[in-house]
Amino acid sequence: MSKALLDANFPRLIDGKTMHLNVLEGDVNPRILSVGDAGRGERISSYLENLQIINSTRGFITYSGTFEGVPVSIIVTGMGIPMMDFVVREATSVISSKVAMIRLGTCGALKPNTKPGSIILASSSRFISQNYSYPVGPAYNLSSKVHSDPDLFTIFKNQLISIFGSENVDEGVDLTCETFYSAQGRKDPRFDDCNENLIENMVVEEPEAAAMEMETFKLLHLASTSKGKIAATACMIGLLNRHTQELMDFSKLHDIERDAARAALMALIRYPLDN
Template sequence: MKHKETPHIKPNGAEIAETILLPGDPLRAKFIAETYLEDVIQFNEVRGMLGYTGSFKGKRISVMGTGMGTASMGIYSWELIHVFGVKNLIRIGSAGAIQDHLNLYDIVFALGSSTDTNYGHQYNLPGNYSITASFDLLEKAKKVADEQGQKVHIGNVLSSDIFYNADATALQKWSDMGILCAEMESAGLYMNAAHAGVNALCILTISDHIFRHEQTSQEERQTAFTKMMDIALELA
């Protein structure tokens, strides 16, 4: 029987679990697999987008990088859902804070995903679609965080197509509407999951504070954001 594959994911028959963690950085996926999982197999290396499946506390779970931006997340999450049968997709990523009460290393659960992307035009909806997380995963993640004694922020985030914005006032406008932080992938993930009837949640660690010009290092973003990993892994 021919193994399932896509132009971007080629497992060669290796297992992809129904629950998958999706960091943007493939090196973070490698770190998670090597640090937390047992009986690990690598299921993808196409385009350097590393993917692994292993066991965590006896349950099978996968982890794979997605790259940056809605387009990249849109491709990988669509293929994981529709070709490989993934049911629970948990983005674990970094974000830039735009509220004063957020600090470096704080954890944010993206209840909603406001966006400037046009990704949703494909659905031809007769109005504005409210992009939200799957409540089932969000509720479970909050319970895990409480059990671990981890403080989290839950609210609306900005999922933007623009990293270097020519409009210097844009982020302040989003901040004025109560947006907690900015990232680039949650909107595409949430829309793909909703349209397919599967679960998605975005768990973020604050890697920089945009208005205060504070930031973590690249190495810290790969390996030091362990609190959100501890929460996400328990969702398997």
């Protein structure tokens, strides 16, 4: 593949494909499910008919097809906000209509009574970043809030509750973290991370904090700045509870993931995309 570029500002390769996702107009459908993990993406792609798969050398994989007759795409996003930025910008650059996007991820649960293995919906999200000028200022900063699209959130919540039951579906403020380790308050004696009381402090600053993960804030923030083009929401499977240290039964993860993906696809096809 030629690496010659057509445009320095929003690079496309000489064949017209976006530089990182490797997609062209027609390759991505306006209803998009974003997942972090490549195995999850492959497993849930079995929901799609008329499947087309586009790989990229940057780790993104775009599965496009139909779900109950409606065109949808599932994109393997990878981890962290730069990867979500590539996905949202490049996928939507090849779609002329409005777009609905749902992220289905995993997280650490923050509320003491959230059972590991529950689904946690992000009604909104805040970003935790490390302050690299510390000790000038606090060691970690918490951003202001961005919100899920209220209609997509409600449609998705109803689908999740109909599959899992309301006792297994929580909601709250997602905390998207710059990293998995230091910015999520994990202790690593080999490094001076200055994060001893990070979780306790963040939960005081954001009493509705429900989840810690690494992409949702970027998705919701880009949607909120997209001038009406993108409606987005997210949910995560709580792998563990950071308060109680309890872990989920990992033998159930693929079943939960499959059912949550079905709820997300149902919500995406029900969301009215009036163009």
